[in-house]
Amino acid sequence: PQAMLTRLAHPLQLLTNGARNLPTRHQTMRATLAWSYALLDEAEKTLFRQLAVFAGGGRLEAIEAVCSANGADAQDILDVIASLLDKSLLQQQADVDGEPRFRLLRVVREYALEQLEEHGEAEAVRRRYAAHFLALAEQAEPELMGAAQQVWLDRLALESNNLRAALDVCLAEHDIEMGLRFGGALWRFWEVRGYLDEGRLWLERLLAKTTARTSRRAKVLAGVGRLACNQGDYAAARRFHEESLSISQELGDLRGIAFSLNNLGNVAFNQGDYAAARLFHEESLAHSRQSGDQRGTAASLNNLGILAVELGDYEAARTLHAESLALKRTLGDKQGIAASLNNLGNVALNQGDYEAAFTLHTEGLALKREVGDRQGIATSLNNLGNIALTQGDYRTARPLLEESLVLQKAIGNRRGAALALCNLGDVAYHEGDSDTARALYTESLSIRWEVGDKQGIAECFVGLAGVARMVQLVERAARLLATTEALLEAIGSYLEIGNRVVYENHVAAVKRALGEEPFAAAWAARAERLRIYPNNGCGFDNYTCE
Incomplete structure (x- = not known):
């Protein structure tokens, strides 16, 4: 065979x-x-x-x-x-x-x-072939963020085999400048359509061929950093974005500087370093406004809005997301509009307005399906599942979360998969299935530990504490809750309102079960609990960073 x-x-x-x-x-x-x-x-x-x-x-x-x-x-x-x-x-x-x-x-x-x-004739024809499809990719690039983005995303998808062959020509002919132009034009297509592994492979192959510190290299570094961040490879993403930032600073490229700062803010946010994330996003916003970059401004406002939610400032979050949404509507950016609707939906959910949250997420999902944004679709499915979960409708929540999980795994977005696993753990917990809940929380925790998602780790500990309570392991539950509090204190964060209520209920129940002194001893030692391990083991919202 x-x-x-x-x-x-x-x-x-x-x-x-x-x-x-x-x-x-x-x-x-x-x-x-x-x-x-x-x-x-x-x-x-x-x-x-x-x-x-x-x-x-x-x-x-x-x-x-x-x-x-x-x-x-x-x-x-x-x-x-x-x-x-x-x-x-x-x-x-x-x-x-x-x-x-x-x-x-x-x-x-x-x-x-x-x-x-x-x-x-092969060499000459192949060069004309590569040049034609480079022109197509560069024609598509600005359209991928505008009103015609669906048309151009679909067009690039139709030409995927030709684009791959054209990139092969660049590598075979050692025309790395042409290859870098391809990479800079195509990374957003790979990101939106969920081709994270393929896109990252092409970009890394191109970057390995040259070390020249040019604007094209900076652009490709930013693209590969975005793909790595979506995969949950935050260490690599940070390296790519830091080099991109350094080159842009050398060249005095304000938009490139702003974009790299924005991307570094996303990496910091995903790893739970909210103080660093705020600094990056605020600096990025200042550069974008200085250079008149409306798209960059909208992205930074969006990401500061997400950060405001994590810090419990829902009114500020709503204001930031509304300003970002208005800019995106002006630009005709359907994918960006859908992202803002998603994030406003999460603000509404955290404020207990389930009807508004459902409407916003449903509208966002429709736009994402229209554009073919696989990552965005997975995000919206998770969040609609989370709304159902929060309202106790577990029969509706499960298939939505399962579909999100399948998509996240297919795309290769580990952080998104961890979110869906945690929410499915919540479903199992509320249905009284401790074994399934523990398995789901632990799988989610393992991913979050590996990628360094501190907020996610804390949220998984809340879920595992609930399982421990369910099976009468009260001291274990106390240790998990104490570790959660210590970790949140260390990163300067809060649990979102729904999870905070669950957490506080667990704390009160454990305190009653243990008694004042044993509980106080466990709490006093919480700083030591940061020596945590993945096998120690959440509805969580999925925000859309830009």
Whole structure:
């Protein structure tokens, strides 16, 4: 089987032997293709060979851009395409937007690639191919944050195979400047559509090829840092963003400085360092306003709003998110609008306005589905599940949280997966299933411990304390609650209002069960409880940082 799989990678080599009593041209696939190719005129042969560079087929405008170097005009190319279609050497299909796409079947393309190499055209055609798709990526880049973002995200998705092949050309030809331009244009597409592993791999390969401290390197560093942060690899994300910031500072690039500071604020926030996060976001906001960058301003306001919620200042959070939302509506940024609706929904939930929270999250989810924002969809599903959980509707909460968990794992967002696991732990806890609750909280805690999410660790301890109470391990519950308090004191944070109520109920119950003196002793030693381990083991809202 392995030998067959190896040969299937080159199907033309596999299909070599036919029946010996057939005409020579039918004895092998290669011979059949050679016979068909020989019957073509020179214009048909040239286009047939050059079409082989398209890894995902090509639209007419792409074919014209890549295959017209020999002086053929658009009508000439269209005529040759029609002829190749008639001869069944080329296939036509419609893209989702109705535009025709032309492609060679895999075996036919392999033969055409051989002919392209034999005629010495491969290098020049591949360079035109890479240049065309770079132009497409750079045309799409500013649109990914504007009113037409859905159209351009879908277009890039349709061209994914061609974009990968074009990046391969850059690496093979050692054209790293072109590769960095690709990376800088595409990272947001990879982020929104949830291709975190693939995007990070491309960007790291490109960065490894050069150390030149240019604006293009800074941009790619910022992109790979965003993808790493979404994966929960905060140490790597910080390194990428710090280098990006350093380069932008050397170049005096205010927008680049603001963006890197914003990203470092997100890393600090995700690790529970709220004091650092505030400083980064406030400085980023100042730079964005100074440079007139409305998108950067909106992002910093959004992230300061998230921080305000964690610190319990819901009115400030609402004001910050409302200002950010207004800017995004002006820009027509649907993904950004959906993020602000998500975050305003979490403010409403924390203030006990469940109806407003549900409406805001539902509206945000609809926009995220429209744009195809996989990460955003997973976030909204988690938060709608959390609303149901908070209201005691566990039957509704579970499937929403489970769907969020599946998406987060598929995307590779470990922090998001940990949030969903914790909320599913809450469902199990409230339904009286201590074993399942403990397993879910512990799995969530393990991820949060590994990525350094201190707030998340504290929240998991609250859940595990509840399980300990459920199975009459009151002293263990006391230790977990004391550790939670010490950890929150250390990072200067608070539990969100729903979790704070649960936490305070646990503390009161444990205090009654233990008695005043044993409880006071456990509490007095809480600083020592910061020597915690993952096996010591939450509804939690999922905010959308930008």
